[in-house]
Amino acid sequence: MTDRNSARVWIWIALISVSVWSLIDAASSPLLAYRDPIYIAAGIAGVVAMILLLAQPLLVGEALAGINGRPARRVHRICGGALIASVVLHIVALWLTSPPDVVDALTFSSPTPFSLWGVLAMWLLIATGFFAFLRLWWRIPPRLWRRVHGATGLLIVSFSVAHAVLIDGTMGTASKITLCAFTLLATVITLRKRRIF
Amino acid sequence: MTHLKQTRRRFIASGTSLTGAAALTGTFGVMTPAHAQTLAPTPSMRGGANNYRPDAPIVEKIGGGGFWMTGSVRRVGDGAPLEGIRIQVWAHTTEGHERDPHSHGATLTQADGTFRLEMPQIVPAFGQAHGHLAYDSDEFETVFLRPILERSSDTSLNVGFVLTPA
Numbered sequence: 066m067t068d069r070n071s072a073r074v075w076i077w078i079a080l081i082s083v084s085v086w087s088l089i090d091a092a093s094s095p096l097l098a099y100r101d102p103i104y105i106a107a108g109i110a111g112v113v114a115m116i117l118l119l120a121q122p123l124l125v126g127e128a129l130a131g132i133n134g135r136p137a138r139r140v141h142r143i144c145g146g147a148l149i150a151s152v153v154l155h156i157v158a159l160w161l162t163s164p165p166d167v168v169d170a171l172t173f174s175s176p177t178p179f180s181l182w183g184v185l186a187m188w189l190l191i192a193t194g195f196f197a198f199l200r201l202w203w204r205i206p207p208r209l210w211r212r213v214h215g216a217t218g219l220l221i222v223s224f225s226v227a228h229a230v231l232i233d234g235t236m237g238t239a240s241k242i243t244l245c246a247f248t249l250l251a252t253v254i255t256l257r258k259r260r261i262f
Numbered sequence: 263m264t265h266l267k268q269t270r271r272r273f274i275a276s277g278t279s280l281t282g283a284a285a286l287t288g289t290f291g292v293m294t295p296a297h298a299q300t301l302a303p304t305p306s307m308r309g310g311a312n313n314y315r316p317d318a319p320i321v322e323k324i325g326g327g328g329f330w331m332t333g334s335v336r337r338v339g340d341g342a343p344l345e346g347i348r349i350q351v352w353a354h355t356t357e358g359h360e361r362d363p364h365s366h367g368a369t370l371t372q373a374d375g376t377f378r379l380e381m382p383q384i385v386p387a388f389g390q391a392h393g394h395l396a397y398d399s400d401e402f403e404t405v406f407l408r409p410i411l412e413r414s415s416d417t418s419l420n421v422g423f424v425l426t427p428a
Contacts, residue, residue: 099356099385159388163360165312166388176308176408177389233414234386 073130079247080123084116087244090237107158108235114151115229115236118222119248120144126255142197149194152187179231186224193217215261222252301341303403303426310406313360314396318350324367324381325357331393332378333421335371343375344425350396351379354387360394386414395421403428 091112097105124141127133132140160167170180193214200210226245229236236244256262335347352366359365369379384391391414395407402425409421 096385099354099358100387101359104359104387163313163388166309169309169312174308179389232389233391234389 070130073128076123076128077130080119080129083119083240083244083247087112087116087236087240090240091235094235094237096234101162103158104162107155107162110151110155110158111229112236114148114155115225115241115244115248117144117148117151118225119244119251121148122218122222122248122251122255126251126258128251128255145194145197149190152190156187177231179228182224182231183228186221186228189217189221189224193221211259211261215256215259219252219256222248301336301339301424303338304405304407304422304424306404306406307408310394310408311396312394312408313352314350314394314398314406315352315363315366316398318352318366318368320348320369321367321379324351324379325355325364326382327380328417329355329381329383330378330418331381331395331421332376332418333395333423334374334376335397335423335425336375338424338426341424343371343373345371345373345375347371347375347377347397347402347423347425348399349377349379349423350398351381351393353381353384353393355382355384357382360387383417384411384414384419391416393419393421395423397423397425401428402426 088109091109100108121141121144123129124132124137124144127137129137156167156171166175169175170177170184173181173184175181196205196210197214199205226249229241229245331351333349335344335349336342337344348368348370350366350368352360354360355365357364365382367379367381369377371377384393391411392408393411395409397405405423405425407421407423409419411419
């Protein structure tokens with residue numbers, strides 16, 4: 066095994082470890098005792114979205130051993146779809162739990178600063194997914210797409226990290242900070258490595 | 263709303279500004295009545311009315327208790343304490359979500375304008391451990407508040423209302 070491959074095996078191990086840690090931490094929170102299943106599902110969907118957000122730059126940067134080239138980009142697209150699905154589930158479940166709080170967030174009139182970052186990230190994510198889908202028929206010049214998607218990707222990650230870090234009561238603090246730091250790091254390294262900017 | 267969340271930093275900050283004001287006016291004695299006469303009304307907070315259920319019953323205690331929601335109600339301008347004012351309280355607690363009827367209750371202020379209502383422990387919900395309070399009767403203008411707990415482990419919250427006659 067080459068050095069590069071062994072590094073890429075360690076990235077797999079890091080991805081799986083931080084994912085499992087984040088999920089176990091969130092699923093064993095004592096606060097869950099005071100929450101309905103739908104509200105718990107909303108939180109877990111948010112954690113899953115944060116994990117998929119870490120997987121995205123690792124996939125497209127070919128940082129995971131065994132997933133290269135076209136398959137890597139295919140899995141990146143599937144993960145992108147799953148990411149949008151988790152965010153939709155997150156919002157629908159929050160809306161079922163407390164409609165006025167979600168309406169406030171979506172209309173940018175929420176008293177909580179983190180909801181602004183979450184909603185901005187959501188719209189950027191949906192727009193990115195929309196154009197990624199449209200790209201199957203409508204030829205967007207690849208260089209333009211790389212630039213734009215690189216920028217939206219960085220913003221989605223940054224806004225999502227701001228959203229998650231400011232929230233109290235869903236994720237464990239240490240696992241959340243680790244997951245967010247990994248995601249930011251992976252995003253910046255991938256953008257550099259692929260010379261997007 | 264400095265009276266909602268008094269912290270050491272804010273206390274020092276307000277102390278500094280008071281000292282500055284005292285230096286300018288020469289004495290506290292001149293300033294205090296002037297301040298009291300211009301007591302500003304409490305504005306409603308964003309999201310304060312979320313999951314509000316009008317006409318929550320007046321109760322001795324909400325659920326099993328353990329957390330104290332306390333505060334005062336005064337009149338705008340002269341700051342006179344208001345007695346018999348109905349304050350409604352609700353929150354996401356260890357015993358239920360905000361929308362649940364049993365998470366809601368109301369109490370009346372005493373002669374000195376203060377109120378105290380015991381309720382279950384408030385827990386973080388929608389990202390912040392917070393409570394909701396409402397004044398929503400005829401005599402004064404409606405006010406909805408959504409104060410945040412300094413720490414989610416806090417077991418009490420003190421909230422001030424300054425009401426404007428309707």
